[in-house]
Amino acid sequence: MNELVADKPQGLLKFRSRPELIMAGLGMLLFATILLAICSGAVSVTPGQVASILFSKLGINLPWEYEMRDELVVMSLRLPRILLGLLVGATLALSGAALQGLFRNPLADPALVGVSSGAALGAVSFIVAGGALLGVVPDGIQPFLLPLAAFGGGLIVAMLVYRIGVVDGQTQVATMLLAGIAINSICTALIGMFIFNSDDQQLRDLTFWTMGSLARNTWAIFFPVLPFLLIPCIGLPFLARAMNAYVLGENEAGHLGFNVEQLKKLTIILTSMAIGSAVAVSGIIAFVGLVVPHLARLLLGSDHRRLLPSSILLGSTLILVADIISRTAVVPAELPIGVVTSCIGGPFFLWLLINKRTLRGE
Amino acid sequence: MLSAVDLSFQINNKQLLQDASLDVKPGEVTVILGPNGAGKSTFMKLLCGDLLSSSGFITLDGNSTQSLDRRSMAQRRAMMPQSSNVVFPFSVYEIVMMGRSPYVSGSETLHDQRIVKTAMQCTGVSGLAARNYNTLSGGEQQRVQLARVLTQIWSDGNGVDEAARYLLLDEPVASMDLAHQHETLRIAKQFAQRNAGVLVILHDINLAAMYADRIAIFQSGKIVRQGKPNDVFDQELISKVFGIEVLLSEHPTLGCPLMVSLPRPISDSTNQIDNYQAGVA
Numbered sequence: 308m309n310e311l312v313a314d315k316p317q318g319l320l321k322f323r324s325r326p327e328l329i330m331a332g333l334g335m336l337l338f339a340t341i342l343l344a345i346c347s348g349a350v351s352v353t354p355g356q357v358a359s360i361l362f363s364k365l366g367i368n369l370p371w372e373y374e375m376r377d378e379l380v381v382m383s384l385r386l387p388r389i390l391l392g393l394l395v396g397a398t399l400a401l402s403g404a405a406l407q408g409l410f411r412n413p414l415a416d417p418a419l420v421g422v423s424s425g426a427a428l429g430a431v432s433f434i435v436a437g438g439a440l441l442g443v444v445p446d447g448i449q450p451f452l453l454p455l456a457a458f459g460g461g462l463i464v465a466m467l468v469y470r471i472g473v474v475d476g477q478t479q480v481a482t483m484l485l486a487g488i489a490i491n492s493i494c495t496a497l498i499g500m501f502i503f504n505s506d507d508q509q510l511r512d513l514t515f516w517t518m519g520s521l522a523r524n525t526w527a528i529f530f531p532v533l534p535f536l537l538i539p540c541i542g543l544p545f546l547a548r549a550m551n552a553y554v555l556g557e558n559e560a561g562h563l564g565f566n567v568e569q570l571k572k573l574t575i576i577l578t579s580m581a582i583g584s585a586v587a588v589s590g591i592i593a594f595v596g597l598v599v600p601h602l603a604r605l606l607l608g609s610d611h612r613r614l615l616p617s618s619i620l621l622g623s624t625l626i627l628v629a630d631i632i633s634r635t636a637v638v639p640a641e642l643p644i645g646v647v648t649s650c651i652g653g654p655f656f657l658w659l660l661i662n663k664r665t666l667r668g669e
Numbered sequence: 670m671l672s673a674v675d676l677s678f679q680i681n682n683k684q685l686l687q688d689a690s691l692d693v694k695p696g697e698v699t700v701i702l703g704p705n706g707a708g709k710s711t712f713m714k715l716l717c718g719d720l721l722s723s724s725g726f727i728t729l730d731g732n733s734t735q736s737l738d739r740r741s742m743a744q745r746r747a748m749m750p751q752s753s754n755v756v757f758p759f760s761v762y763e764i765v766m767m768g769r770s771p772y773v774s775g776s777e778t779l780h781d782q783r784i785v786k787t788a789m790q791c792t793g794v795s796g797l798a799a800r801n802y803n804t805l806s807g808g809e810q811q812r813v814q815l816a817r818v819l820t821q822i823w824s825d826g827n828g829v830d831e832a833a834r835y836l837l838l839d840e841p842v843a844s845m846d847l848a849h850q851h852e853t854l855r856i857a858k859q860f861a862q863r864n865a866g867v868l869v870i871l872h873d874i875n876l877a878a879m880y881a882d883r884i885a886i887f888q889s890g891k892i893v894r895q896g897k898p899n900d901v902f903d904q905e906l907i908s909k910v911f912g913i914e915v916l917l918s919e920h921p922t923l924g925c926p927l928m929v930s931l932p933r934p935i936s937d938s939t940n941q942i943d944n945y946q947a948g949v950a
């Protein structure tokens with residue numbers, strides 16, 4: 308190997324020497340996407356009008372005029388939807404990056420580990436069998452029942468996978484991954500059984516959970532899940548240095564002074580909290596957790612101190628773009644967002660696999 | 670001083686190590702020799718904390734290592750694994766920088782960067798800094814890992830008033846060419862002279878004879894002999910432990926012991942391949 312040539316950073320690697328520039332670029336891209344998401348849809352609104360609407364809430368009047376209808380669309384429909392989409396995309400991508408690190412496996416993904424389908428199973432069983440509960444529970448709590456069922460399903464799977472994976476007090480990551488795959492297929496089978504036994508209206512609702520959608524998001528859903536989505540986004544990046552060392556191996560991370568058992572536990576708890584609540588509000592949105600971390604690695608390298616924040620930014624952007632497409636492609640109907648992310652994500656991932664050797668770790 | 674006192678380890682009723690006692694002294698290179706399955710790696714895994722001993726204990730300057738916290742332990746004891754598989758594309762520079770983890774909170778300082786650069790020059794991997802670790806050959810990866818463990822316990826001073834540090838190397842030269850084998854052990858020896866205790870598992874008896882200050886010979890989970898190279902090298906003992914005839918001589922220029930192995934004849938009555946073919950015929 309010619310060492311003189313090897314010294315020159317190749318391709319994308321040379322941009323990594325300016326990570327702060329790329330990070331700023333990603334931030335601006337996200338901001339532009341948010342703006343586009345607020346403005347586009349069945350009713351179009353200009354950026355000026357959006358600014359007027361937002362600032363009028365603070366008592367400041369800006370020169371751009373708008374109608375009541377515009378305010379209603381922006382404040383009650385688009386804003387909660389976009390904010391939730393933002394957080395869901397961020398937590399899915401972040402959890403994907405963290406799980407790939409934890410399992411030391413580039414294929415790990417919230418859906419593969421079974422937490423996503425556990426959450427979806429919780430929701431689906433509530434839609435089909437939970438009708439009886441609606442009469443008993445007070446009206447105020449009813450909107451929370453479905454998200455709670457999803458969250459509970461995700462949490463049960465995460466705890467089960469974790470229980471199976473811990474042998475003699477030692478967490479065995481390979482066993483956990485395999486247990487996740489098995490539980491995933493059990494959940495998928497059960498969901499299939501519910502779908503087989505459901506009526507037309509239920510079927511439409513079920514599609515929402517299995518293919519994902521941001522359409523149901525309102526402020527009433529936003530605030531209860533906010534802490535569950537925010538805590539992982541804040542907590543996981545603190546584990547970045549330990550995750551870096553963990554890439555060298557479990558023992559090696561221990562030699563470098565990190566508490567490996569604690570790292571594994573915290574990662575499991577935080578990611579299942581993130582994924583459970585993300586599925587609870589938006590169903591299973593495929594591919595974000597798998598593709599975004601790989602994309603972030605190509606842009607900024609594998610160092611988790613950059614990988615985790617950049618996954619947050621990229622994940623939010625990708626979800627918002629997919630949501631814009633799902634809202635505007637077949638107006639007045641909506642495509643499930645999971646269909647859009649898979650349509651973009653699948654081929655894109657294949658292209659990456661074929662063209663980028665760095666992705667395969669070569 | 671890093672000391673193992675009467676260390677035993679058993680798993681599934683199998684005794685892998687029995688009453689092994691050994692001192693790793695600052696300023697010295699201690700080499701562990703022994704056939705496969707003799708308990709060398711088990712012993713090192715106990716010393717670096719990967720395994721917990723069934724009985725016996727490990728002390729650092731007289732204190733039990735279990736009473737010390739992880740981070741300060743990591744600043745004084747580094748372990749280089751036999752091989753290290755990194756799943757994601759990290760650059761060589763990033764891998765070596767991970768050695769500074771026990772000192773860093775947040776991001777690395779110029780001081781850390783200087784140590785990493787020096788350690789990389791030291792092991793001859795400066796030219797590979799921007800390369801993806803996974804694209805390197807086995808020997809190059811080992812040199813990168815050596816640079817990483819050196820940065821982990823690097824000391825800037827002359828080491829006189831500092832606490833001694835300990836470097837554990839599990840077959841560090843296994844995938845290296847001859848020149849790099851010598852280079853690695855020369856680095857280990859130099860490092861030892863800066864108030865560090867180095868413990869190395871080797872398979873090459875002659876390399877051990879050239880670089881070791883002290884040698885411990887393992888057989889079936891026990892330390893059967895330890896001492897200075899001239900004292901432990903005994904033709905009969907080596908033949909017995911390794912199960913092969915050897916001739917002991919003297920290195921023509923260095924004067925240290927030189928071991929030549931004497932293979933069994935290619936065809937003899939205990940040759941399984943010949944017996945099998947005879948059976949088939």
